[in-house]
Structures are given as C-alpha cells and as structure tokens.
Amino acid sequence: MSKRTEPKSYSKALAAEKTVIYIVCIALCVLSIFPFAVMFVNATRDNYSIQQGMSLIPGDMLLTNWQTLNERQNFDILQGMWNSMFIATCSTVLALYFSTLAAYGLVVYRFKGRQLAFTFIMVVLMIPTQVSAVGFFTFMYKLNLVNTFIPLIIPAIASPSLVFFMRQYMIAGLPLEIVEAARIDGSSEFATYNTICLPLMKPALATQAIFCFVGSWNRLFEPTMLINSQDKYTMPMLVSLLKSDRFRTDYGTVYLALALTVLPLFIVYFALSKYIIAGVALGGVKE
C-alpha cells in the first residue's frame, strides 16, 4: 500500500534498513575472524611486543617462535596431528560404512521389527553420550583397552544420527527399482550395497564425512578420560598443555602452537565451506 502512495520515503526507509543490516552483518563477520587474526599475528611476535599491546601488523619472530616450540620437549605437534588424523580417519570410514549399511537395511528390506529398529535409533539419538562415560571407562578398563585408540574408534560404527541422515537421503535418492534390477541380474545383496548404493550416496557421504571427521578430531572429553601417555595424546589434548606454567612466559609460542592446531581446520573449512553450510542446513530440516 505504502508502496504506491509514498514510493520515495518507502524506498528511503528500505535503504536505511538495508544499510543497518549490512553494517551488523559485516560487524559479525569481523567478530568471527578477529580472535583468529590476533592469534595468527601474535604467532609472529615475541612475548615482549605481545605484552606491549594488541596489533594486527605481523612481526618477524615466527621462526624464533617455531624454534622455541620445537625445542620444548613434550610438545610434539606432529605426533598429535598424526594421532588425531588416525583416529578421525578410522572412525569416519567405519561410521560412514556401517551406518549407511544399517540405513540400507532399514530402507530396502521389509523384515519383522523394522519399524521397531528405526524407532529405537530415533530414541537413542536423544541420549547424551557423556552420561555413560563412567560405565564406559570402567568397562574399557576391564577389557584392558585404556590408553589405546580402540575405544575412540570402534564405537563410531554405531552413529544413530548418521543412520537417520542416510535413511532420509536414501528414501529420496535410491530408487528401489535399481536394487531390484541388480538382484535380477544376479548381484548378491552385499555386492549391490557396495557397487550400487554406496556410489549413489556419494554426495551425502561426502558431506557427512566432513562432519564426522571434524567431530572426531575436535573431541576432548573421551580421549582425556581414556588416554594417559603423552605420545598418544590427540590434538585437543595437546592444546590443553599450552595452559601449563612452562608456557606462561612465552605467549608467542602459545599462539604459534594454537595457530598450527587451527590451520588444518581453516584450510578444510574454506575449501569445503559450500558443502558444509549446505550440510548444516540439511540437518535442521530433518524433522
């Protein structure tokens, strides 16, 4: 209505509103990047200049900080990265393969108790994992699996949320006629899953792989409970060492170490951000 009677003031008000919105959005973007910018800059400065004040101009102490970091014993960043990489890769592969397998079983076959199995998965989806940590730990202790990577990897096979996602995706993206056709052609059930279903699920698997991997890489609670020898520390556990007193005197090194733990995720994130954002949006509309 106002569009017709007062076109000028309307468009002016709209322009003003849009300006405010853009300013807010830019401010939020700056807020997202600012702490990391300070971290990267401070990684190149020495302790003295860091204490003199905040600055966004890089210093020239990067190499010195790197040398100090390397000389410190017990901060083997490469070992930490390798441990985290190993755990995250194994659990991602297992989680994707077996959760998709379970989803396939639920979608393709009509068996007794199918609905019950699905309802079960929906219910356990809501159970917080950390509440069973004490029972999990004492159980692993009995099995003599404390201080190994097994309890950090094998449980990934049962990821209820992943089964749920893959099931949704399969209902939309896996025509049962193809499965049927493969069956008539003499393909075994298992081979059909490996050669027909998995390739068709590739886009969904790729998105979920990112979330699985990052989720596993970032975990702190479970490894802290289970791992106690320092050569088996994961990346986030290693980060917690940076708080200890021996680093108090040299903040440049702390920032460099932090930057090194963050950098791989930055690269992965900005390379795959399109898929990640799409995956997040998909997660919300699942209900």
Place this chain on the structure above:
Amino acid sequence: MTQKTPKKRHAKGVDTSRYGYYFIAPFFIVYLVFQAYPLLNTVYLAFQRYMITGTNKVVGPTFYGLKNFQNVLTKGSTIAAFQNTIIMWVINFIPQILLALLLAKWFTDTRLKIRGQGAIKVMVYMPNIITAASISVLFYSLFAYPQGPVNSLLAQVGVIDKATYLNTGTAATVAIPFLEKGWHTRLIIAFINFWMWYGNTMIVLVAGMLGISPNLFEAAEVDGATPNQIFTKITMPLLKPIMLYTLVTSLIGGMQMYDIPQMMQQQGSPAKDMTMTVTMYIMELVYTGTKDYGRGAAVSVLLFLFTGVLSIILFFIMSDRDEARARKAQRKARKGAKA
C-alpha cells in the same frame, strides 16, 4: 509389468528380507556393547561403593543403595555444578536464538534481498568447526592477566590507566584478572558458546523459513499483512518444530558442556566454583585423587535424568499448545459452519 510382479514378490518374500537383519546387525551389536552396556553399567555403578584410592587400593564394588546419591546431593559440588551449567547455557542460548532469528528474518525477507548471504554464512559459521579446546585456550590467552591482549587493548583505549599499565611493576594493579572472577569467566564461557553456535542456529532457521510454502506469504501479503505480522503470525508458528529441535539439541549439548569451561579454568582460581560444569565434576570425581566411580556414576545418572525430563517437558509444552490451538480452530470453524 503384470507378468513380472509375482516373480518379484517371490524373490523378495522368500530370499532377501533376512538381509535386513544382517545389515543392521553391526550397528546394533556395537551399539549394545559400546553404548547401551556402558549406560547400564553407569546406572549399576551408581548404586555401588566402588573406588580406587590414591594408593591404588580397589574398594568394591559392593552394593551401596542410594548412599551415593545421598552423598552427592548433600556434599560436594553437584548442585553448584548443575546451577553453573544451567546459568552458562541460558546466558548463551537466549542471545543466540534471538540473533539467529533476527538474521534469519533478514536473510529470508524478499523485500530486502540481502546480498552476500553465502559469504556471511561461511564467516559466522566458521568458529563452529574449529576445535573448542583451541578456541578456549585462545580466549584464555587473550584474557590473560596482567599483560594479555584484552587488558592491553583496554589500556590502549584508555579504559585502564595506560601509564600505570605499561610499567611492568605496576601493571597488575590496574589490569583486570578476568579469569579469577566468577561472573567474568562465566560470561566469557557463555560468549564463546554463543559465538560458536549462533551461525549454526541461523543457518538451520533460514533453511526452515525457506521451507515454508511461498503461497502462504503471498496470500498474507494480498490480505494486507505487514512484514511484522507475517513474521509473527505465519513464520514463527510454522517454525516451531525447528525451534524445538534447536532448543532440545542445544540443551542436551549445553548440559554436557566440558571443553570450554575446562580449558578456561585457571589453576587455583577462585572462579572455579562458579564455572565448574556437571561433566567437569564427573571427571574430577573419577579422575583426580581417589577415583570414586560410584559417586561419578551417581552424578551421571542425575545428569541423564535431568536432561531426559527436561527434553520430555519441552516436547509436551510445545506440542500440547499446538494441538490445543488446532482444536480451538476446529471448534471455531465448526461454529462458523453452523451459523
């Protein structure tokens, strides 16, 4: 087609349905062993006296009745830990959902046509993917006392006296010991949570809003509804399931808060009593000094019950209202028809 059908049914009915069991078996076996059993084991341990003392002496497990629960509810920091967790979750969640709603409203408004949405989403979601431990230690360093970047920024801006601050001998007298003050630390922890999660919530809400049929908006516009009316009368009610999803997942995640408050803790800081969360307390019970699995399990069971009951209450509140409204509308429609 008609000729094929009996054959197909034959093949399906006789041969393959058992594969369904084979295919879901790995999931269920691993779930039962590594998640269901540990959960039951936790419940079992909550009723046992079971600990490993500092000198590696194993006590129990022997049946202990409700004594663990009695113990953790009357002594120790259980109640405080629950309070801390709830307070820090609430002061992160309220601004988080409000900002996310506002941004989502802007981004889906066809009148505004905000450009660069993709880039903005990428930027504001980014903290979510970075290791919480690294982010926490980063903030921990930024808020360091006396000569951390935040304090020196405050001196540069003039909030705290610059001359006194720059003198190493007197810096400590003007700098703010953020991480030694309970409320300061709580707010920093809540802020990090908010900062890491509002982008995620916003993207989910935008997806939800885009899922609403455009016909509804058009119809409302034709009827002369203002953008604000459209938002409160159409968008918000239809967004309810997604809001509920956000609320419940955030609550479950928030009650398990561990990484950020743990990393924010300064050795021997008086702020500890005000920032220790439930999972941190569980970890303390089973990990430091006497490893008391019985009490740790009792606190875990309390956390489980608390989260479960709260989620169920939320479900009922949200869905009951919906149904009541639907019933009301139906009654109205019937009345209208009668008249």
